Amino acid sequence: MSSPKQSAKLAMLLLVALLLLCNSTVGNVCCSRNQENSVDLHALLDFQRGITKDPQGALSNWSTTTHFCRWNGIACTTTRPFRVEQLNLPGLNLQGKITSSLGNLTFLYLLDLSYNSFAGTFPILNHAQQLQYLFVNNNSLTGIIPDALSNCSSLLSMDFSLNLLVGAFPPKIGFPPSLIYINFESNQLDGSIPNEIGQLQNLESLVLGDNRLSGCIPADILNAGTRGYDCRF
Numbered sequence: 481m482s483s484p485k486q487s488a489k490l491a492m493l494l495l496v497a498l499l500l501l502c503n504s505t506v507g508n509v510c511c512s513r514n515q516e517n518s519v520d521l522h523a524l525l526d527f528q529r530g531i532t533k534d535p536q537g538a539l540s541n542w543s544t545t546t547h548f549c550r551w552n553g554i555a556c557t558t559t560r561p562f563r564v565e566q567l568n569l570p571g572l573n574l575q576g577k578i579t580s581s582l583g584n585l586t587f588l589y590l591l592d593l594s595y596n597s598f599a600g601t602f603p604i605l606n607h608a609q610q611l612q613y614l615f616v617n618n619n620s621l622t623g624i625i626p627d628a629l630s631n632c633s634s635l636l637s638m639d640f641s642l643n644l645l646v647g648a649f650p651p652k653i654g655f656p657p658s659l660i661y662i663n664f665e666s667n668q669l670d671g672s673i674p675n676e677i678g679q680l681q682n683l684e685s686l687v688l689g690d691n692r693l694s695g696c697i698p699a700d701i702l703n704a705g706t707r708g709y710d711c712r713f
């Protein structure tokens with residue numbers, strides 16, 4: 481037979497057990513949040529490792545003692561889980577490679593690395609489905625036009641001008657149909673402009689001057705029916 485005192489003790493134990501259970505559930509929620517955060521953290525740290533020269537110390541406060549949302553050039557969502565929305569590091573004389581880890585920043589909508597000295601090929605950004613603005617103009621990027629850009633399905637504006645890209649446009653343009661602005665001016669592109677580019681219904685501006693392009697302006701572009709069409713060669 482249990483005395484009221486024992487019952488109270490049992491109830492207390494149950495309460496403690498419940499609290500522990502709740503606590504561990506809360507803990508798990510926290511964990512998954514932290515994991516989300518740590519994907520961004522690791523992506524940024526990997527990007528940082530790709531930078532070989534930072535003469536102005538632009539990344540000097542990119543240190544794990546501070547939350548990455550407060551690092552120079554980073555803007556995050558204003559609510560939890562804090563995710564990177566912008567990576568804004570133009571004109572800082574940065575040298576190195578742009579790493580594909582940036583593709584893990586699934587909330588990123590603006591990537592501005594323009595006016596630096598990034599070399600190598602532009603990486604595949606596999607999960608950057610929110611990316612709208614991609615500015616890598618005036619660097620030293622080499623290789624061909626990355627067809628992996630087709631995976632950036634929200635892209636509105638991309639500027640690859642003043643780089644060292646070679647080769648032809650991909651024969652079957654894989655650019656996302658959301659694109660409004662495309663700039664590949666001052667590269668070393670050759671071949672002709674594929675007709676498929678006219679299928680980008682939202683395109684307002686296509687800047688391709690100072691390349692080695694040949695052939696005609698595809699009829700599809702001329703017929704695209706976009707008002708104020710700005711096609712410069």
Ligand SMILES: *[C@@H]1O[C@H](CO)[C@@H](O)[C@H](O)[C@H]1NC(C)=O
Nearest residue numbers: 541542546547550551552553
């Ligand atoms: C990191 O540097 C940037 C630019 O200098 C500055 O705006 C930001 O407040 C710094 N962050 C911290 C945590 O000091």
Ligand SMILES: *[C@@H]1O[C@H](CO)[C@@H](O)[C@H](O)[C@H]1NC(C)=O
Nearest residue numbers: 519523526580581582583584
């Ligand atoms: C992206 O994040 C995953 C972990 O979620 C990691 O395994 C993978 O290596 C990362 N990709 C890149 C390119 O850094």
Ligand SMILES: *[C@@H]1O[C@H](CO)[C@@H](O)[C@H](O)[C@H]1NC(C)=O
Nearest residue numbers: 571573595596597618619642
């Ligand atoms: C490209 O950037 C370099 C500095 O990195 C600058 O000297 C040059 O004027 C820029 N070119 C253009 C056309 O803006």
Ligand SMILES: *[C@@H]1O[C@H](CO)[C@@H](O)[C@H](O)[C@H]1NC(C)=O
Nearest residue numbers: 604606607627628629630631
């Ligand atoms: C696009 O993303 C999917 C899924 O992440 C991947 O399998 C595919 O290879 C990517 N395409 C390109 C061109 O990178």
